[in-house]
Amino acid sequence: MKRVGILGGMGPLATIDLYAKMVELTDAKKDQDNIPIIIDNYPQIPDRTAYILHGGQDPFPFMKEAALRLKNAGCEAVCMACNTAHYFADRLVEDTGINLLHIAGIAVDAIKKEYPNAKKIAVIATTGTTKAKIYENKLVENGFECVQIPENLLENIMDCIYKGAKANKLKEYVELFNDTIDQIQADVYIAACTEIPLFLPYAKKKDKFVDATLELAKAAVKFSLEK
Numbered sequence: 001m002k003r004v005g006i007l008g009g010m011g012p013l014a015t016i017d018l019y020a021k022m023v024e025l026t027d028a029k030k031d032q033d034n035i036p037i038i039i040d041n042y043p044q045i046p047d048r049t050a051y052i053l054h055g056g057q058d059p060f061p062f063m064k065e066a067a068l069r070l071k072n073a074g075c076e077a078v079c080m081a082c083n084t085a086h087y088f089a090d091r092l093v094e095d096t097g098i099n100l101l102h103i104a105g106i107a108v109d110a111i112k113k114e115y116p117n118a119k120k121i122a123v124i125a126t127t128g129t130t131k132a133k134i135y136e137n138k139l140v141e142n143g144f145e146c147v148q149i150p151e152n153l154l155e156n157i158m159d160c161i162y163k164g165a166k167a168n169k170l171k172e173y174v175e176l177f178n179d180t181i182d183q184i185q186a187d188v189y190i191a192a193c194t195e196i197p198l199f200l201p202y203a204k205k206k207d208k209f210v211d212a213t214l215e216l217a218k219a220a221v222k223f224s225l226e227k
Contacts, residue, residue, distance in 0.1 A: 014194030017197060018079065048128055060088050060091065077223050087128065123192045126157075177202070
């Protein structure tokens, strides 16, 4: 088995979610059947959206530090438990030489496979991920239409992520989450922030969601087990 790293802490609950999915997806009969994973849980990495939109503190030096720790610990592939952090993906690969499993590319491949007739895709994500077009560029490249979400609904999504999931008040924001999704018309919705899958057990339209975290976990397990 190949060792996989999780560049985590963005945020801690999202990191746990990714790790739990990787464990659940592994067909293990005993401890030793599970894949070797190293988690660098580094919540001190500055907020990615604040940097992209408002020129906040640069998270890249912190991300680079964590990526190098994982590489030096023997990780042959690295996953990032934050969608917005993929704004820095190309630079991170170039500066550290890590093998990064890119969450957006993996999610788009899953849509092509699981929803072959889908045309309009809505990316449910932070404002940073949306503005940086982390998913939009890959969707357009693959012939999909990326639904443009109005600012007021983007604000609702941000509240669900930051005031709900990140603040450990998830259930208090479930109603707002469902009301917001009802106002966004799409064939498929991508849960494109690592906090959004936490809402999916309570989502009315869960059958139309692609959980990007789950798809990343599948890719990581497959990578580790491939000979």
